[in-house]
Structure formats: structure tokens, C-alpha cells
Amino acid sequence: MLTNLTIKNYALIDELHVSFKTGLTIITGETGAGKSILLGGLSLVLGKRADLSSVKDNSKKCVIEATFDIAKYDLKSVFKAEDLDYESQTIIRREILPSGKSRAFINDTPVNLDSLQILGERLLDIHSQHQTLQLTNDNFQFQVIDALAENEMALLNYSSQLRQFKILKIELEALEEKKNTALKELDYNTFLLKELEDAKLVAGELEVLESEYETLNNVEEIKEKLALSHSLLVNEDIGIISSLTELKHQFSKLSGYSNQYHSIFERIQSSLIELDDVFSEVENLQEQLEADPNRLEQVNAKLQIITNLLQKHTVSTVEELLEIKDDLSSKVIETENLDTLISDQVNAIKSLESQLMSKAEVIHKNRTAIIPTLTSQLESILATLGMPNAKFQIQLEPADTFLANGRDELQFLFSANKGGQFNELKKSASGGELSRIMLAIKSILSKYMQLPTIMFDEIDTGVSGEISNKMATIMQQMSKTMQVFTITHLPQIAAKGDTHFKVFKEDVNNITQTQLKQLSPNERIVEIAQMLGGTDTSSSAIAHAKELLN
Template sequence: MLTSLSIKNYALIDSLHVDFNDGLSIITGETGAGKSILLGGLSLILGKRADLGSLRDASKKCIIEAVFNISNYNLKDLFESEDFDYEVQTIIRREILPSGKSRAFVNDSPVNLSSLQVLGERLIDIHSQHQTVQLTSNDFQFHVIDALAHNTDNLKKYKAELKSFKRLQKELKELLNLQAEALKEQDYNTFLLNELVEANLIEDEVESLEAEYETLNNVESIQENLAEAYHLLSDEHLGVVTSLTALKQVFQKLSGFSSAYQDLFERAESSLIEMDDFHSEVQGLQENLDADPNRLEFVDSRLKLLHNLMQKHIAENVAELITIKNRLEEKVTVTANLDSNIQQKQDSISAKEKSLDSISKRIHKKRVEVIPKLIAQLEAILMDLGMPNAQFKIGVLRGDTFYSNGKDELSFMFSANRGGHFNELKKAASGGELSRIMLAIKSILGSYIQLPTIMFDEIDTGVSGEISNKMGDIMLQMSKSMQVFSITHLPQIAAKGHAHFKVYKEDVNDITQTNLIPLNYDERIVEIAQMLGGKEMSTSAIAHAKELLN
């Protein structure tokens, strides 16, 4: 509930502070006294955009602050989701700076306007004859029916399932898009993969093939050089092996004369052994070196294949080609597995659809059961409010679409006259009738759910005395379970209030300003008497005012 409101430097208000209690609070004042200014300031607290032109003194900032007791509003989840600091005594402040900038605070923490609007909707409901759009919306009409049907738990489960259902649908769509893209590339990727697989890639193969190619491509030159080397090693007269053999024999003869000769003998023998081995290896190379045009052609072809693949895939070596092959295998495998993943997702969606359908059936059943009760209550209240012929036809039919609150499609029809044609509420009811219907609905809702503070802004315009008395009774009844404000010109309603505030204008230092003050009992008698008979209060007007108050 709203416990206090402070306004500084706003429109015709210089500085105003007022405290409020629960129950029914009445606000009265002459036309033009500033009731709309008061509502305008309150709207800023609820997240309405600020206007620099509303500053009373353009050189100073405007500050509007409201304190709410939210202990019974179950708003902790909202505060958490909007990242507000939760306090039972919550303070909302708006500031409009001379620069035109506007700031908003909840419990001294800065907030954006969209978040403030979300919170504001849960704190105060300002209702006037011109603000009945809510009444004609399907969402609000469902809200009324579901409140009477005690569908809160079912709707909570449904919305959780619907959120999961939509997430699964989004994931399926992503998989299908991925599959479509993959299928476009599937043939090409498979071709590339097969090409690399058929190549039987071996790491470092290029280096060994290039060495073999050089050998095979220069076989004649190599043979000539090996033959010359073999000749130098094995010539009967000048060959290195022949000379080393002779040298070894010389030092073998001398080895018995001195250890120095023995050492030279051993070295000659070691050199001969090494040279024999060298000679054998040259001989082996010579014997194994054959011109092989077929092998040369194969190696050349193999090298060209590997170089072409590296160029095609922009790879530095065969190792990178192997990495690319592995990646292509993954892509082809993922594409192959997509069908399975898509089927699993479709199965999950089907299961979720069954769950949603089951919950929506329960929601539908409870709605159907409660509609006759809602119609009876509405028509009974509206009869007291001067609409004895008001009739409603409300129907819910299950459709095929999962909406945010079930699968039902709502028909909320109204006729103001017996025998008249039923039509949509917004087409069949006048502004005054809509106001009374809204009052009836809000009074019914108040018995089922905790409503925010309600402010009725002159919804009694054009209403007769007896009907206004019934309106006042309804507001008074509503105020037992919520805080209710009524801005009114009718004394019958004004007399119902637990508290009474007066909006008035006065000139201070030749400057007009608006004030709001609470009235005591005697002041209420005067105010109500003036509402009954004008400024010149008669004895009968005063007596009538006392009678109304008592």
C-alpha cells in the first residue's frame, strides 16, 4: 500500500507531503484544483516518461518520492529478477533535472524506466473512464476468469512447460538449419574426404619420395661416379684397398722390432678394415642401382598428387593434410548423426506437447466451470450500479495453438439491453458502462487475489445519486482487502471514505500553487456540504452532510 507521497517543484506544486493509511481514501476538490497534477506526479513514480515542462521552477530539480509497504504483495521474486534491493518499506524516487535528464531510484538504487514500469504495475492501478483498454483485452479477461478458477498453479506449470517447449523448438530449428547447410556441403565434403583417404597419406612421405626421385632421375650420373669410386678403391695397382693391404704387410714385418711399429701396424689394419667396409658399401650401391623408369614414373606421379593436394587445401605438409582429413571426417560424421539428433529433439517436443495439452485441458475445464459464476456475479453487481439489463456471454473454446496461458480462445460478449445483440465488450459498452463493469470486475477480483492499490479517477462521472451510493459501497467493501483511492465529485461516495483529502489551489506571493491536505471530521462536513449545495452552504446541506457521514 502507498503510505506516503512527497512532491517538490512539480507543475503547480511547490512542496507537498501527505501520509496515507489503508482502507478507502477519498480525494475531492474543485475542477481545476490540481487533481490531475497529483495523478501526473504519481504516474512518474510508476514509470511514466518525464517532461521538462512540468518543472515548476526550471532552475531547480523536481523530486517525487513515494513510500510503499509491500509486505503482502509477494514481490520478492520480482525484486530479484529486476535486481532491486528488497525492502518491506520500499521507496521509489523520481528526479527531473533542469537539464531535462530524468533519474529513477528504488530503495536508493538507480533503475531504468522499463523496470520501474514493471514494478509500478504491481503497486498501483490508476483507473479512469478513459483507461478501460485493459478491460477489453483478452489477457485481462483471462486473468479475471483464471483468478476465480484458482488456475494459478496450473498456469505456473503450463508456462514453465511452454518455456521449455519453445526452447526445444528453437533448438530443433537450429538443428534443421544446420542439417540444411550440412547437406549443401555434404557431397563436396565427402568428395574431399574420399580424395584424402584414397591418397593413403603418410607423414614425412614427401621428403623420402623427393630423395628417391633425385636418385632415380640421376641414375646414370650416379653409376658413373660409383664406378670411378670403385676403381679408385680396388684397382690392382693404384687402388686404395690394394695400397692399404701392402702398407699393412710392411708394418706387420716391422711390428716385432718396436711398439711404435706395432701401433702403426694396428692403425693400418684398422684403416684397411674401414676401407674394406667402405668398398663393400660402394659395391653394394653399385650393384643395387638400376635404372627403373616405372618406379621413377610412380614416384613422380605420387609427388605431384601430394603437392596438388597440399596446394588445394593450402597445407604446408602432409601432416596438415592429415589434420584436414580428420576435420572432414568429423563434419561428415556430424552430418550423419544429425538425423538421429533431430529425431531425438522431435520426440522431446512431442512429449512436451502432450504435457502442455494435458495441463491446458485442466485449465480449460476450470475456466468453463467458473464462467457461469462470474457472469452471475457481474450481472448482479451491475444491476445495483444502474445496469439492470446488462448481460454477458463468455465462452472458451480449445484451439490448436499453445498460447501464453493455454490453448483456449476467449469470447467475451456483452449486451446492455434485454433482447439486444451481443457484441465485443469494447464495441457494445459506452465509457461509463465500461467504468462500472471494471469496478464490478475489480470488486470480484479483490475477493480472490491480492490486488495492488487501486485509484479510481472520477469513474462516477454522470452517475446518479443512488447508483453512486452503490458505487461507494462497492469501493468500501473492496477497501477491506486492499487500499482504495477514489477521486470523486459525488458526496455520496466522498462520505464513505475512512480518510478524506482535499486538493485546492491558493495564491502565495502572487503565484498559484496546488496543495493536498487531510480533512478532519468537521472539515469533511463542510466539504461534503459544499459538494451538495455549493459554496453557500444551507442548513439542510450541512444536515445532509452529517447524515451521509454518519
């Protein structure tokens, strides 16, 4: 419930602080006194977009702050979903800065307008002529029926499975599209894969083949160079090993004279060992080396295959070709497996569809069972509100597909006159009739669910005195389980309130300001008397006012 409201620097309000109580709160005032300003300020708290033109003094900050007691509203999950700290006394503040920028806070935490609207609609319902049009909206009509049918949990379960059902359908479409694309590419991918598989590629083989090709292609020249190298190493007259052996012999004699000679001797010995090893390697190479035209042809052919594949796939290494081969293999296998995946997906969809049908049927049965009760209650309340011949036909028809709230299509058909034709609400009910129907629905809903604070904005427009008295009684009954505000011009309704506020204008320092004042019992008598007979309150008007209040 709304417990406190502070408005600063908004429209004709300089600064306003007011506290509210439970029960039925009446707000009255002459036309143009500023009741719409009060509603405008509350709308900002509920997340309406701000307008700098509504600021009284645009050199100062505009602030609207509302405190709500939400202990009974079960809103912890909403706070958690919006990542907000839950407080049983929740403060919502809206600021409009001189720059025109707007800021919003919930319990001093900055929030965006979406979060403000999500929470706001759970706290305060401002019922205006515009909201009466909700009656003709399918979603609102379903909300009414489902509230009475206690379909909340069934709808939550249904919605969860419907989301999964839609995801599976999207995934199936993607798989089928993928299959169509894959089938177009399958032949080509299979051809490319076979080409790579036939090449029998091995990582690192390109460098090995290139080296082998160079050797086989230049075998005569290599033989010649190796033979010369062999001669240079072991020729008796000029061979390096023979000369180095003689040098070693000479320094072996000198090594005993000085460490310097001994050091050179060791180095010569090391060099000789290394040259002996080189000689052995050269001999091995000579023995292994032989011309092999067939092998040269094989190597050249394999190199040509690899070169062609590198060019075809625009890569530079065999390793990259192997990666392409693996990728093509995966694509081919995946294409071959798509039928299985699609079949599994179709089966999963059929299973979920069956579950959805069951849940939709439960929702439908609950709705069907409660419709007679809703129809009876509506017609009974409307009879007391001056519509004795009002009749409803609420029709549920099976839909062709799964909808967001089940598998039903709904029609609220209405006839205001005896023997009249039933037609859609928006075509058969006047504005005044829609207001009374909405009041009846809100009254019924208040018995089945915890409604937010409701503020009726002149719902009694165009209603006679006796009917307004009945409307007031209904609002009184509603206020026993929830906080109800009503802005009214009718004394019969004003007299039913537990608390009475008056909106009025006054001039302060030649500046017109809107004020909101809680009336004392005597002031309330005068206010209702003026509503009955104008500003010149007679004794009979006073007496009538007292009678209404009693």
C-alpha cells in the same frame, strides 16, 4: 500500500509531503485544481517516461519519492529477479535533472525504467478511463478468469513447457534446414573425402617424399660425389685420414715434452675419430645408394597427388589436408545421422505436445468451472450499480494452436438491456457502463488475490447519486483488504472514505501552487457541503453533508 509521497518542483507543486493510511482514501478538488498533477507524479514513480516540460523550475532538480509498505505483497522473487535488495518499506524515487536526464532508484539502487515498471505495476494500479479499455482486451479478460480459477501454478507449468516446446520446434526446423543443405553438399563432400582417403596421407610425409625424390632424381651425381669423398678420406698418398694419422703419430712423440703438444695431440685424435665416423657414414651411403626408376616414379606420382590436393584445397601442408579430411568425414557422418536426430526431435516434440495438451485441458476445465460464478457475481454487482438487465455470456472456444496462456479463445459478450443482443464489450457497452463493469471486476478480484493499491480516477463520471452510493459501498468493501484511493466529484462517494484529502490551488508570492491537504472532520463537512451545493454552503447542505458522513 502507499504510505508516504513527496513531490518537489513538479508542475504546479513546489514541495509536497503527505502520508497515507489503509482503507478508503478520498481525494476531491475543483476541476483544474491539480488532481491530474498528483496522478502524473505517481505515474513517474511507476515508470512513465519523464518530460522536462513538467518540471516547475527547470533550473532545479525535480524529485518524486514514494514509500510503500510491501510486507504483505510477496514480492521477494521480483526483487531477486531484478537484482534488487528487498526491503519491506520500499522507497521508489524518480529524479528529473535540469539537463532533462531522468534517473530512477529503488531503495537507493539505480534502476532502469523497465525494472521500475515491473515493480510499479505490482504496487499501484491507477485506474483511469484509458485503463477501462483493458476490459475489451483478451489478456485482461483471461487474467480475470484465471485469478478466480486459481490457475496461477497451472499456467506457470504450462508456460515453462511451452517455452521448451517452442525451442524444440525451432531446433527441428534448424535440423531439417541443415539436412536440406547437407543433402545438396553430400555428394560433393563424399567425393572430396574419398579423394583424400585414397591419397593415404601421412603427417610429415611431404618433406620425406621431397627429400627422397631429390636423392633418386640425382643418384648418379650423388654417387660420383660420394666416391670422390671416399677417395679424399682414405687415398694412400693424399687421403685425409692417412695424413691425419701421420700427424697424430708425430704429435704423440711431442706430447711428452709439453702440455701444449699434448693438447694438440688430443685434438688431432678427436678429429681422427670424427673422420673415421664420417668415412663409415660415406661408405654406408655408397652401399645404400642405387638407382631405382620405379621408386622414383612412385615418389613423383605421390608428390603430384599431394601437390594437386594442396592447390585444390588452397592449403600448404599435409596436416591441413588431414584436418580437412576429418572435417569432411564428420560432415558426411553427420548428414547420415541427421535422420536419426530429426526422428528423435520429432518424438520429443510429440511427447511434450501431449503434456501441453494435458496441462491446457486442466486450465480449460478450471476456467469453464469458474465462469458461472464470475458471470453471476458480475451481474449481481452490476444490478446494484443501476444495470439490472446487464447480462454476460463468457465463451471459451478451443484454439487451433498453443497460445501463451493455454489453448482457449475467449469472448466476453455483453448485453445491457433486457432482450438485447449479446455483443463484444467494446461494441455493446458505453464508457459509463465499462467503468462500472471494471469496478465490479476489481471488486471480485480483490476477494481472490492480493491486489496492489488501486487509485480510481473519477470512475464515477456520469453516474447518478444513488448509483454512486452503491459504487462507494463497493470501494469501501474493497478497502477492507487493500488500500483504495478514489478521486471523485460526488459527495456520496466522498462521504464513504476513511480519510479525505483536498487538492487546491493557492497563490504564494504571486505564483500559483497546487497543494494537497488532509481534511479535519469539520473541514470535511464543509467540503462535502460545497460538493452538494456549491461554494455558498447553506445550513441544509451542511446538514445533508453530516447525514452523508454518518
